[in-house]
Amino acid sequence: xxxxxxxxxxxxxxxxxxxxxxxxxxxDADPESxxxxxxxxxxxxxxxxxxxxxxxxxxxxxxxxxxxxxxxRFEEVGLIDDAxxxxxxxxxxxxGRGLARRALAQELRRKGIDDEVAREAxxxxxxxxxxxxxxxxVRARLRSVRSLDHDKAVRRLVAMLxxxxxxxxxxxxxxxxxxxxxxxLPED
Numbered sequence: 001x002x003x004x005x006x007x008x009x010x011x012x013x014x015x016x017x018x019x020x021x022x023x024x025x026x027x028d029a030d031p032e033s034x035x036x037x038x039x040x041x042x043x044x045x046x047x048x049x050x051x052x053x054x055x056x057x058x059x060x061x062x063x064x065x066x067x068x069x070x071x072x073r074f075e076e077v078g079l080i081d082d083a084x085x086x087x088x089x090x091x092x093x094x095x096g097r098g099l100a101r102r103a104l105a106q107e108l109r110r111k112g113i114d115d116e117v118a119r120e121a122x123x124x125x126x127x128x129x130x131x132x133x134x135x136x137x138v139r140a141r142l143r144s145v146r147s148l149d150h151d152k153a154v155r156r157l158v159a160m161l162x163x164x165x166x167x168x169x170x171x172x173x174x175x176x177x178x179x180x181x182x183x184x185l186p187e188d
Contacts, residue, residue, distance in 0.1 A: 035062040035070050039079075047085045050075065051112020086113050086121035094125060098133040101125055103165025131174065134166050138178045146182075153179065 035057055042048055042056055050071055057067040074080045086108055093099045093107065101122050108118040138157050145153035154175055161171035 031063055031066050032070065034060075035066050038062070039070060039074060043074075043079055047081070047088065049082050049085055049112045050080050053080065055112075082113055083117050083120065085111075086117050087124065090121045090124065094129070094133060098137040098164055100130055100134070100161075100165035100167070100170075102167075103163075106165070130166070131170055134161050134164070134170055134174045135178060137161060137164060138174055142178065142182050150179070 038057060038060055039053055042053055053074075054067060054071060057071075058064075071080065089108065089111070090104050093104055099107070104125075105118055105122060108121070109115070113121075137160065141157060141160060145156055148156070154172075157175040157179075158168070158171045161174065162168065166174075
């Protein structure tokens with residue numbers, strides 16, 4: 001064993017590859033303080049929905065009454081804000097990944113966002129921005145479909161847009177327009 005490794009071992013004879021996720025502070029651990037620590041740890045990295053946090057607390061066997069009381073308090077002081085989370089999520093995912101309303105609605109539903117809160121966040125999407133996002137996605141993929149025959153290229157590009165939640169009418173229109181521009185074809 002190398003000298004450096006011996007020194008490390010002497011300092012920490014039981015090295016662990018990852019920090020323990022177990023927050024049990026012993027037999028006298030107060031469930032409320034344990035739950036509060038879990039919530040604060042979860043909110044440190046990024047914003048989370050109330051539903052995500054409730055699931056985390058339930059997974060760590062925090063009593064329901066304690067979880068509800070703490071979640072209500074965190075919401076009251078603004079540490080949990082599902083509406084703000086939804087607006088931010090929609091903005092990031094729509095601009096960064098080119099997702100359409102339908103895909104964003106599904107993601108918000110999976111995150112536990114209430115349908116009404118999700119609808120309000122999705123109302124902020126401009127339909128023209130959604131079409132432009134589809135157009136940018138197609139432009140980015142054009143190079144990879146150049147060698148394919150026209151019908152196969154159309155199918156692949158439309159399928160890609162469908163996976164991103166774009167409607168078939170938007171997908172076909174954008175793909176048609178971009179292929180015409182790319183191939184310098186006359187319009188039908």
